[in-house]
Amino acid sequence: MTHRGKILRDTNAGPGLLSSGGNQHPFTLESHWKSDQPPRVGMVVDVSLDAAGGLAAVMPVADAQLAKEQADLALQAAKAKGGALAAGLTARFGMPTLVALGVLVVGWFFLNTIAVQVSSQYSVGMSLWKLLGVLNSPSGLMSGLGGGGGGSGIYGFLCIVALLGPLLPQVWNDKRAHLGGLLPLAFMLLIVLMFYLGINDGVKQAQGAASIFGGAQAAQMAESVSSMMLREAMRAISFGAGAWLSLLASLYLAGRGLMKFLAAKA
Structure with missing residues (x-):
């Protein structure tokens, strides 16, 4: 099972720490990190959990993917706002x-x-x-x-x-x-x-x-x-x-x- 999370502490001075789904998970480069680029504070990551709910793998989300997701959210918000505005204008005029x-x-x-x-x-x-x-x-x-x-x-x-x-x-x-x-x-x-x-x-x-x-x-x-x-x-x-x-x-x-x-x- 994969969730979206954010790194709270990098691994420069020991295990790192990330937050996902309201829970915090410690992670290490050797056991959990699945990328060539090092983790940094504030990085958005995909978090995979095992059957027991423990941390299995952590992978950073590409900037291009984040930009696409933010654009999709903005488009959905604009559509919702535009639909509400159109409904209001129709009801009024x-x-x-x-x-x-x-x-x-x-x-x-x-x-x-x-x-x-x-x-x-x-x-x-x-x-x-x-x-x-x-x-x-x-x-x-x-x-x-x-x-x-x-x-x-x-x-x-x-x-x-x-x-x-x-x-x-x-x-x-x-x-x-x-x-x-x-x-x-x-x-x-x-x-x-x-x-x-x-x-x-x-x-x-x-x-x-x-x-x-x-x-x-x-x-x-x-x-x-x-x-x-x-x-x-x-x-x-x-x-x-x-x-x-x-x-x-x-x-x-x-x-x-x-x-x-x-x-x-x-």
């Missing part, structure tokens, strides 16, 4: 809400919201988070297409607020807190509106500049060219998986929050 929020995080930050067909063989995808950087700084459109992008500014702050909106009933004991579930959908609609207004404003500015320098005929020509360019640009843009998943998740959260609000109101 509900699994459907957590799943929907997880889908929103993936859809907004990791998956492509739109894909731009730059050429017949090359397309570029952008997540909602990157689009917020473009919206915050339209001059950074090219860097956004290249995979970079500037800061999201106020839109990034609104994005985080919208993401936390469905959790509002947990910190505000009021029936209106359930309307926080509408924030992700409202935020997505706001972003669509802001892009539309930005494009419309750009077209109007082009028409205004043409009217100043070329009169009404130039303005009409600019309008025609702008409309044609806008149609071509829209053909090159398609919605990605992030857009559809985010829309479904935000619709679910909005419907859930609205139903809870109406139920609390009644």
Whole structure:
């Protein structure tokens, strides 16, 4: 039978002493020690006992084995703590809400919201988070297409607020807190509106500049060219998986929050 133990006294001045299973056992190099390296105080060892419970053999445990065992224990502790945390979050917020929020995080930050067909063989995808950087700084459109992008500014702050909106009933004991579930959908609609207004404003500015320098005929020509360019640009843009998943998740959260609000109101 083998037990794990620790050396309390080495054999430099007589028999050594080890502790295993709450008991202390004296040992000697000649009778018990089974290793080329000498025993030292604090060394972790494997202790073999005979049928009568006496000490039969002592062998040091390799440092690599100890490191592996400690890593396994840490992993088990982390799994247990993570399981307890997940169970607590599920009990507090509900699994459907957590799943929907997880889908929103993936859809907004990791998956492509739109894909731009730059050429017949090359397309570029952008997540909602990157689009917020473009919206915050339209001059950074090219860097956004290249995979970079500037800061999201106020839109990034609104994005985080919208993401936390469905959790509002947990910190505000009021029936209106359930309307926080509408924030992700409202935020997505706001972003669509802001892009539309930005494009419309750009077209109007082009028409205004043409009217100043070329009169009404130039303005009409600019309008025609702008409309044609806008149609071509829209053909090159398609919605990605992030857009559809985010829309479904935000619709679910909005419907859930609205139903809870109406139920609390009644």
